[in-house]
Amino acid sequence: MQAWRIREPVMWLCEEITGNRKTYGMNLIGGVRRDIRAEQYPKILEVIGKIEGQLKEVIDAIAGDTTLHLRLKNVGVLPPEAARRLCVVGPTARGSGVTIDSRVNHPYAAYAQVSPKVITQPEGDVWARTLVRLGETLESIRLVRQSLEQMPAGDLMAEVKEIPPWREGIAYVEAPRGESIHYVLTGTDNRPYRWRVRAPSYTNLQAVPTMFQGNSIADAPIILGSIDPCFSCTERMEAVDVKTKKVRVYSQEELRQMSRKRR
Amino acid sequence: MLVSKLKEAIICLKNLRVTLPYPFQPAPPAEGFRGRLELDISKCIGCGACLNACPPRLIRMTDQDSRRTIEFALGRCTYCARCAEVCPEKAIRMTKEFELSTEDKRDLNITAELLMAKCGQCRTAYTTQRIVDRLMNQVAKEIGVEAAAQDWMKLCPACRKVHEAQNIGEARI
Numbered sequence: 001m002q003a004w005r006i007r008e009p010v011m012w013l014c015e016e017i018t019g020n021r022k023t024y025g026m027n028l029i030g031g032v033r034r035d036i037r038a039e040q041y042p043k044i045l046e047v048i049g050k051i052e053g054q055l056k057e058v059i060d061a062i063a064g065d066t067t068l069h070l071r072l073k074n075v076g077v078l079p080p081e082a083a084r085r086l087c088v089v090g091p092t093a094r095g096s097g098v099t100i101d102s103r104v105n106h107p108y109a110a111y112a113q114v115s116p117k118v119i120t121q122p123e124g125d126v127w128a129r130t131l132v133r134l135g136e137t138l139e140s141i142r143l144v145r146q147s148l149e150q151m152p153a154g155d156l157m158a159e160v161k162e163i164p165p166w167r168e169g170i171a172y173v174e175a176p177r178g179e180s181i182h183y184v185l186t187g188t189d190n191r192p193y194r195w196r197v198r199a200p201s202y203t204n205l206q207a208v209p210t211m212f213q214g215n216s217i218a219d220a221p222i223i224l225g226s227i228d229p230c231f232s233c234t235e236r237m238e239a240v241d242v243k244t245k246k247v248r249v250y251s252q253e254e255l256r257q258m259s260r261k262r263r
Numbered sequence: 264m265l266v267s268k269l270k271e272a273i274i275c276l277k278n279l280r281v282t283l284p285y286p287f288q289p290a291p292p293a294e295g296f297r298g299r300l301e302l303d304i305s306k307c308i309g310c311g312a313c314l315n316a317c318p319p320r321l322i323r324m325t326d327q328d329s330r331r332t333i334e335f336a337l338g339r340c341t342y343c344a345r346c347a348e349v350c351p352e353k354a355i356r357m358t359k360e361f362e363l364s365t366e367d368k369r370d371l372n373i374t375a376e377l378l379m380a381k382c383g384q385c386r387t388a389y390t391t392q393r394i395v396d397r398l399m400n401q402v403a404k405e406i407g408v409e410a411a412a413q414d415w416m417k418l419c420p421a422c423r424k425v426h427e428a429q430n431i432g433e434a435r436i
Contacts, residue, residue: 002274005281016293019357025297025343033348034295061270189315 006054009047016040031157041148048141055141059134072127076211076223079124083207090178091136092204092227095129097122102174114146126226133228163190175200177228199233297342297357302335302373306354309333309377309391313346313355322346329379329388338368382419384426389419 011021017036018024026032036044062068078088083096093100101118103111119135121128165188172181178200187193204227211223237250250258283290292298309331314322321339325332347355363371379388380395395417403411410416415426 002278005278008281012293015296019295019297019344020342023341023343025341025345057270057274061267061274063267064264065267065271066264 002054002058006051006058009051013044013047016043028157029163030160031155033156035156036148036151044144044148048144052138052141055134055137069127072125072130072222073123074125075215075219076126076226077124078207078211080122082210083124086203086207086210088178088204088207088227089200090175090204091129091132092178092207094118094120095132095226096124100179102172102179106172108171108173110147110150113150114143116143126222129226165193177201177230178204197233199230201227201229201231201233205229205234292359292361296359296361297344299358299360299363299371300335300337300340300342300344300347300373301356301358302375303354303356304375306352307333307375307377308352308354308393308397309375310351310394312349312351316345316349318343318345326379326388329381331377331379331391333375333377335373336368337371337373340371380417382422383414383417384422385419387419 014024015021017040018026018034026034078086078092078096080097083093083098088096088098089100097120099118099120101116102108103116104118117139119132119139121131163186165186167186169184169186170181172179174180180200181198183194183196183198184192185194208224208227211227212220215223235252237255239248239250240246241248309324311324314320314324319339319341321336323332323334323336325334342357344357347353347357365371377391377393380390380392381388399411399416402416415423418426
């Protein structure tokens, strides 16, 4: 609950900078739509300074909390080999000691200029993933400070008039849950014809059966919560038979029936 | 163990209740917030620039009986404000209104009707009267009043083509 309290000023800040709490609508082809105004710089620094202090207080308090340790340590363990084999991404991989982060491995945007640190924990349990996320929050605060210091002046947008149709594009970003990949095929009238997203939850959810093994049902919600899955990104399933090349899409009801059946 | 619990208790006691008294007291959004869009019908010329910019394609334009109808199905709005950005007449504005829950999403719809201009020759309605007026004003200001007073200025693009072809033909003879 305290984490939600600490987060709220960030949401207000986002609303002030972008015009909305969540659906920022900042990116357009060619650039971004709004600049950070001069009077917003000190405000951003003040807010992130405040949350940094409050977050450190919480980290310091929970670090030695044995009740939390009993509940989270050795629960939902994903060993490093399994993490590699299942290709998990983001904090789920880093909590199992796998040092991957697309901001570092393939720097995009301005990440080469701010040098992000990769936070890892070797244990692979729910506690390790929690520590990784907490550490990454502090690291993000550092990155915001560094970016504000180095922010160059100049145009926000390059003018793009016509987008050529039938061209493909692919991009990846390190989202809070891990590497997110977007593919687009352009169509006519400056609109996309096809768009495919591989959200990080998709890869991370593949590791859930491994994490569940040997744990009680009461542990299931926190194990699932520890990978912070986005179900709206992953509520459908398509099975491809490699030999016959047959594709089958499973509906929500079919998936529900399958999950209720005993193996 | 005890130290941790004490530290946690101190954090909780220090902050007590942080929940805002909303909705009993208003919670105004920040400056520059994009809420429900507002259409100033007195400014709209019916050009359809918003229609092309809208990502969820919620704006519809239909021509019937010398009237152009512009409909905004705002139940699908993502509040990106692209329409407001591209509007040449600044007829669209994002308000700060965000309390939009309703039992019927049609409550959010906006419908505007604009009168269309008829071609001086074939009498078909080809664009809105406001676009024609705007064009006339611009021509009168930038080229001259005589140019704006020409008869063919009141023709639709198809009739104008015929008119132009006839002119060229006569000039040859």
